[in-house]
Amino acid sequence: MPMITLTASDGFELGAYRADPEGAPKGGIVVIQEIFGVNSHIRSICDRLAADGYVAIAPAMFDRVQPNFESGYSPEEVEKARGFIADPDWDAFLRDTEAAAAALDGTGKVGIVGFCLGGSIAFLAATRLKGFSAAVGFYGGKIAAHADEVPQCPVQLHYGSEDHGIPMSNVDTVKEKRPDVEIFVYEGAGHGFNCDERASFHPEAAKLAWGRTQAFLAANVD
Numbered sequence: 001m002p003m004i005t006l007t008a009s010d011g012f013e014l015g016a017y018r019a020d021p022e023g024a025p026k027g028g029i030v031v032i033q034e035i036f037g038v039n040s041h042i043r044s045i046c047d048r049l050a051a052d053g054y055v056a057i058a059p060a061m062f063d064r065v066q067p068n069f070e071s072g073y074s075p076e077e078v079e080k081a082r083g084f085i086a087d088p089d090w091d092a093f094l095r096d097t098e099a100a101a102a103a104l105d106g107t108g109k110v111g112i113v114g115f116c117l118g119g120s121i122a123f124l125a126a127t128r129l130k131g132f133s134a135a136v137g138f139y140g141g142k143i144a145a146h147a148d149e150v151p152q153c154p155v156q157l158h159y160g161s162e163d164h165g166i167p168m169s170n171v172d173t174v175k176e177k178r179p180d181v182e183i184f185v186y187e188g189a190g191h192g193f194n195c196d197e198r199a200s201f202h203p204e205a206a207k208l209a210w211g212r213t214q215a216f217l218a219a220n221v222d
Contacts, residue, residue, distance in 0.1 A: 028104030032118030037070035160189030
């Protein structure tokens with residue numbers, strides 16, 4: 001497994017998964033995990049982006065609490081993983097995100113794609129960090145709470161209409177406050193609809209959302 005070590009601005013060292021394209025990269029992408037760590041699903045996202053021509057790096061966002069944590073999706077594992085975000089340190093998450101972006105220096109423009117917790121982090125990276133050319137967030141539940149913040153790069157967001165953790169009122173808040181952001185809602189899709197390892201996987205929504213993500217990255221990062 002191509003794991004690397006990143007160093008954040010406060011000196012903390014964290015692990016990360018890196019996937020490289022076969023030829024010269026057309027850009028770099030930071031991939032931000034769900035609450036389940038840099039598990040097989042997140043590594044597969046990195047591999048998919050590498051196949052599209054990007055260098056992709058997924059920093060281990062929970063290394064500050066429990067190094068090398070990764071999890072599956074059973075009810076017991078979900079309950080344990082939720083403990084990591086009982087009191088989230090957004091500033092630390094952004095420092096570690098910034099470290100991943102720094103490791104992509106020299107690859108071209110840099111984008112960020114995040115899922116669940118990572119979707120919220122991707123939005124905050126767009127508003128609070130410099131240097132990103134595009135940000136994509138999948139079902140980020142905390143975006144509405146920060147929707148007054150102004151992105152410094154183009155942002156695309158994806159939500160499921162049947163997401164029991166993110167009510168449509170939450171999505172409506174983001175739409176109202178951020179008319180500058182591209183927002184898609186997938187009918188019949190729930191939380192985690194993009195992950196083919198979860199019971200909530202929705203193949204049609206996942207295919208459509210990923211196609212839109214690819215086009216968005218091609219327009220803003222390539």
